[in-house]
Amino acid sequence: MKKVGVIGAGMTLFRRRLQETGKEMCFEAAKMALESAGLTRADVDMVVNGTAPDAFDGVHMKGEYLLDGCGGYRKPYTRVFTGGGTGVFSSIAGWWHVASGLADVVLVVNEEKMSSCQPHPQSVFAHIWDPILDRPLKPNLIWIFAMEMNRYMHVYGVKKEDIARVAVKNKRNAVGHPCAQLADPNITVDDVLNSEVLAWPVQRLDISPPSDGASAVVLASEDFIRRRRIKDRAWISGVGWCIDSTMWTDRDLHFPEYVARAAKQAYKMAKISDPKRQIDFAEPYDPFDYKELHHLEGLLLAKKGEAPVLTREGVTERDGDLPVCPSGGLLGVGNPIAATMGMKIGEVFWQLTGQAGKRQIPHEVHTGVSQAWGDLMQYGCVMVMSS
Amino acid sequence: MRVGIIGVGMTAFRPSTPEYSWKELMFEAASRAYADAGVDPRTDVDSFLTCAEDYYEGFGIFDEFVPDQLGATLRRMCTVSGDGLQGLANAFMQIQTGLVNVAVVEAHSKISDLLTLDGVIEHALDPIWNKPLGGHPYLVAGLEADAFLRQTRTSPKALAAVVVKNRTNALRNPLAAYGAAVDEDHVLRSEERFAPLRALDISNPADGCVVLVLASEAAAKKLHANPVWIRGIGWSSDSPSLETRDWSQAVYAQLAAQMAYRLAKVRRPVSEIDFAEVDDRFSYKELQHLEALGLAKKGEAGRNVMQGEYGSDGRLPVNVSGGSLGCGNVFEATGLHRAAEVAQQLRGEAGSHQLDGVRIGLAQSWRFVPTATGAVAVLGVGR
Numbered sequence: 001m002k003k004v005g006v007i008g009a010g011m012t013l014f015r016r017r018l019q020e021t022g023k024e025m026c027f028e029a030a031k032m033a034l035e036s037a038g039l040t041r042a043d044v045d046m047v048v049n050g051t052a053p054d055a056f057d058g059v060h061m062k063g064e065y066l067l068d069g070c071g072g073y074r075k076p077y078t079r080v081f082t083g084g085g086t087g088v089f090s091s092i093a094g095w096w097h098v099a100s101g102l103a104d105v106v107l108v109v110n111e112e113k114m115s116s117c118q119p120h121p122q123s124v125f126a127h128i129w130d131p132i133l134d135r136p137l138k139p140n141l142i143w144i145f146a147m148e149m150n151r152y153m154h155v156y157g158v159k160k161e162d163i164a165r166v167a168v169k170n171k172r173n174a175v176g177h178p179c180a181q182l183a184d185p186n187i188t189v190d191d192v193l194n195s196e197v198l199a200w201p202v203q204r205l206d207i208s209p210p211s212d213g214a215s216a217v218v219l220a221s222e223d224f225i226r227r228r229r230i231k232d233r234a235w236i237s238g239v240g241w242c243i244d245s246t247m248w249t250d251r252d253l254h255f256p257e258y259v260a261r262a263a264k265q266a267y268k269m270a271k272i273s274d275p276k277r278q279i280d281f282a283e284p285y286d287p288f289d290y291k292e293l294h295h296l297e298g299l300l301l302a303k304k305g306e307a308p309v310l311t312r313e314g315v316t317e318r319d320g321d322l323p324v325c326p327s328g329g330l331l332g333v334g335n336p337i338a339a340t341m342g343m344k345i346g347e348v349f350w351q352l353t354g355q356a357g358k359r360q361i362p363h364e365v366h367t368g369v370s371q372a373w374g375d376l377m378q379y380g381c382v383m384v385m386s387s
Numbered sequence: 388m389r390v391g392i393i394g395v396g397m398t399a400f401r402p403s404t405p406e407y408s409w410k411e412l413m414f415e416a417a418s419r420a421y422a423d424a425g426v427d428p429r430t431d432v433d434s435f436l437t438c439a440e441d442y443y444e445g446f447g448i449f450d451e452f453v454p455d456q457l458g459a460t461l462r463r464m465c466t467v468s469g470d471g472l473q474g475l476a477n478a479f480m481q482i483q484t485g486l487v488n489v490a491v492v493e494a495h496s497k498i499s500d501l502l503t504l505d506g507v508i509e510h511a512l513d514p515i516w517n518k519p520l521g522g523h524p525y526l527v528a529g530l531e532a533d534a535f536l537r538q539t540r541t542s543p544k545a546l547a548a549v550v551v552k553n554r555t556n557a558l559r560n561p562l563a564a565y566g567a568a569v570d571e572d573h574v575l576r577s578e579e580r581f582a583p584l585r586a587l588d589i590s591n592p593a594d595g596c597v598v599l600v601l602a603s604e605a606a607a608k609k610l611h612a613n614p615v616w617i618r619g620i621g622w623s624s625d626s627p628s629l630e631t632r633d634w635s636q637a638v639y640a641q642l643a644a645q646m647a648y649r650l651a652k653v654r655r656p657v658s659e660i661d662f663a664e665v666d667d668r669f670s671y672k673e674l675q676h677l678e679a680l681g682l683a684k685k686g687e688a689g690r691n692v693m694q695g696e697y698g699s700d701g702r703l704p705v706n707v708s709g710g711s712l713g714c715g716n717v718f719e720a721t722g723l724h725r726a727a728e729v730a731q732q733l734r735g736e737a738g739s740h741q742l743d744g745v746r747i748g749l750a751q752s753w754r755f756v757p758t759a760t761g762a763v764a765v766l767g768v769g770r
Binding site for chain 1: 440441445446448450453454463464467473477480483485486511514515588615621623625626627628637638642643644758761
């Protein structure tokens, strides 16, 4: 197994509607990532693309369409797709391209353009359900996440205001992020609790927004990094991915077992036996505020039901003992599904190499974990990186 | 580290399969592959990959619907939005890292569920530059066939020879959907569709599923398997835009072959490759691909096929399975089907269409119109 490092990252603005086409956003992000690594397209051996449902863009085989924007012209190019999990998963795919020895430098480009879907991208999610068992009930995503949130609150006796603290923390953290869509330095728990109820207990400010955006990272082998004397690098020390059954109605929703299994794989590979002590900060997937808590427990960084307590006590603030979503996360920066790689893989790279600017964690950090969640509340993927 | 195919499972290919859901098709092929490899997916398999595109499936996120019928629940699984051979390449890399010992690759077509196939393929055209023109997407293949025939001075009769060979070959393949005793006249007198392509030059859609089990050399030994080795694999893409790609030759196949040959240490493909399964979803594609793969000199594939060189008793048997013209177009499963066919031949288990004494074979795929993406795998047995 070859050692693989992240050596560059870039992301576009995240906005509700961007003028740029998907290809153009990919180009921008890819160019930024290559420039930050000091490389050009000629140095890239292979390209991996990550992008979620084709129906957002209304383009069949969206990976082929985005190919030239991603720099894949006349190169080995693959698109991988694990729903929302793509935000971290495409980098895992990039990792195996390099770790296998087949490539020295891999460019990973993730894109999502949700605004072309009229009137709202939620309509695409009407087609993610089992056509016989689920679709006749006309479910939407907010409903089922409301069920999961309710279950989580019920089993552990979690108060809504402790969940709202996550939204407040992340939207405030995003203030230092140049790409952020929903940063707000003055937001309070009351603002979240008083926002419009969409499907109880989910309220408007509990949810990340739909966004347009793209992000990119550059991965390289240890040989290449040494040969080119690249200073800013973060090593990928563990990866894990896991899917649960399609039948989401058949499992208890209070704990994401699939995330825990993916985390255990990644920790085993990274030789981490005590994640709470050995992980310095985390970028778990936070499309809803309760998901950050759910995922912290899945990542074994908190006991079951303990994540809301850690949040209330300030442990997960940027200057706390375990900073969580120092980037501002999906709640603050935006949620162009696959392109959230910029706040997951990108942010961990920037934090570990001291390039996070205003978002830099004030104390020294050596090991960070990022995680994404996807499909029908069933997919977890985890990457551990260390300096 | 060597990586080998230790299990092959396929369903029959059929124009429609109303008795099966896509999950049942996958379950059948997977069960066959697991029985063939002698593995239990719940304990022996480390990683699962499926190759699918949302629009072909009629779902928003098809990845959701894969784990249960493959035995992948609460295990590593992912979707490669690409042809089956691209899935095979990713499984190959996963095993090469050392993290995964046994991997499963699945690809399928349940295209008969799709009421609007033409409309779906049309949605793959560039939404700004090409789709508004309102042409049928197969026009791209017609224009490319025309460019190929002109540039290489190939006779349209050569296209007919490809169709006759592949549909006749399919008569000896019990899994094939479209075996038929057609002759050159049938092809040349069939309805004109996308000039110079006629009705019989175009493969017809089929349903079916293919599952392969892959293992590292050490894992294969432990499972007492006799693997078909993946000696080399490569994949590549030319420009996605119709305006800027090379129309006369399949650059993607040429680049993918270069990579696969480099890994397989194949220097002279013409003499080292015993037989090939290449993408023939339009008749001219077989000839264009053979030239791109270096298995025919530029401009000679047409003459060779007319002289019978690519027949099952010819110098280089091509598409002995019947190819897509004979078996049916199974979309993203096309490449994996060809790899499975090559593996069966190399194991000597191809039944009524078995070739004699083959040691090394090539499988090649293309992602269909309007893409310029493809992959190549070189498979072999023995040391």
